[in-house]
Amino acid sequence: MDLNGTYEKRLLRAAARAYRDQLDAAYRTDADRAIASRIVASAAFAEAPAVMAYYAVGTEVDTRAIISTALEAGKTVALPRCRRGGLMDWHRIAALTDVAPGYGGIPEPADDPSTLIDAAALPPTVLALVPGLLFDDAGFRLGYGGGFYDRFLAAFPGHAIGLIRARQRIESLADRRALEPFDRPVSYVVTEEDGLTIP
Numbered sequence: 001m002d003l004n005g006t007y008e009k010r011l012l013r014a015a016a017r018a019y020r021d022q023l024d025a026a027y028r029t030d031a032d033r034a035i036a037s038r039i040v041a042s043a044a045f046a047e048a049p050a051v052m053a054y055y056a057v058g059t060e061v062d063t064r065a066i067i068s069t070a071l072e073a074g075k076t077v078a079l080p081r082c083r084r085g086g087l088m089d090w091h092r093i094a095a096l097t098d099v100a101p102g103y104g105g106i107p108e109p110a111d112d113p114s115t116l117i118d119a120a121a122l123p124p125t126v127l128a129l130v131p132g133l134l135f136d137d138a139g140f141r142l143g144y145g146g147g148f149y150d151r152f153l154a155a156f157p158g159h160a161i162g163l164i165r166a167r168q169r170i171e172s173l174a175d176r177r178a179l180e181p182f183d184r185p186v187s188y189v190v191t192e193e194d195g196l197t198i199p
């Protein structure tokens with residue numbers, strides 16, 4: 001797997017990581033709470049039978065409140081398991097504790113065939129919560145460089161929602177020469193300030 005990418009992506013990735021890690025904890029907590037509120041209050045969330053989530057680590061936007069609310073509402077919640085070749089398998093979880101450290105130290109669900117979900121066969125009402133170091137105004141993202149979400153989004157039929165704090169947005173990855181042909185945008189970007197509000 002290519003964990004490098006272009007020179008511009010590598011520079012921006014390092015800067016975005018350092019920038020994210022120095023955001024103060026109070027700002028992150030408040031922003032993450034507002035982001036979660038916007039998502040669970042949205043019509044898209046209400047209509048979604050399933051949520052393809054991520055298990056946040058370090059200073060990523062916290063998804064625990066969204067996952068708990070989805071589970072309580074009886075929705076299917078799935079988390080990714082990284083496979084060779086930049087691919088992810090998705091497994092249904094029954095609780096936030098149904099994980100163990102996996103690829104890159106990120107908690108993953110067990111490799112259990114009975115919980116495996118075919119993400120490409122899901123209905124268009126399903127949501128995917130997409131992590132990133134940065135999102136731009138067109139919905140393009142910069143991740144950790146594994147290409148996992150580019151490959152996933154290329155075949156995902158539902159609504160992909162990027163979760164990012166307002167201070168971590170930039171105008172255009174293309175203008176910074178940090179876009180490649182295989183980069184896939186999300187359908188919506190939600191910050192503490194905008195995105196997916198109730199009408």
Ligand SMILES: Nc1nc2c(c(=O)[nH]1)N(C=O)[C@@H](CNc1ccc(C(=O)N[C@@H](CCC(=O)O)C(=O)O)cc1)CN2
Pocket residue numbers: 003054055056057060080082088103104106131132143144145146147148149
């Ligand atoms: N919470 C969360 N889960 C996620 C992602 C994510 O961004 N956030 N992913 C989104 O794709 C996938 C995991 N992607 C990953 C990509 C690279 C590395 C990693 O270990 N990168 C090293 C660089 C190589 C190295 O120095 O070892 C690193 O970050 O230090 C980890 C996970 C699936 N699950």
Ligand SMILES: Nc1ncnc2c1ncn2[C@@H]1O[C@H](COP(=O)(O)OP(=O)(O)OP(=O)(O)O)[C@@H](O)[C@H]1O
Pocket residue numbers: 002003004005006009086141142143144145146147148149150151154182183
């Ligand atoms: N659809 C694809 N098909 C084949 N290779 C791909 C595809 N998407 C990405 N790649 C490969 O993955 C590598 C990493 O891509 P990129 O730098 O965009 O990762 P990222 O989006 O930051 O990471 P992640 O999605 O894991 O958070 C690329 O250099 C490319 O070689």
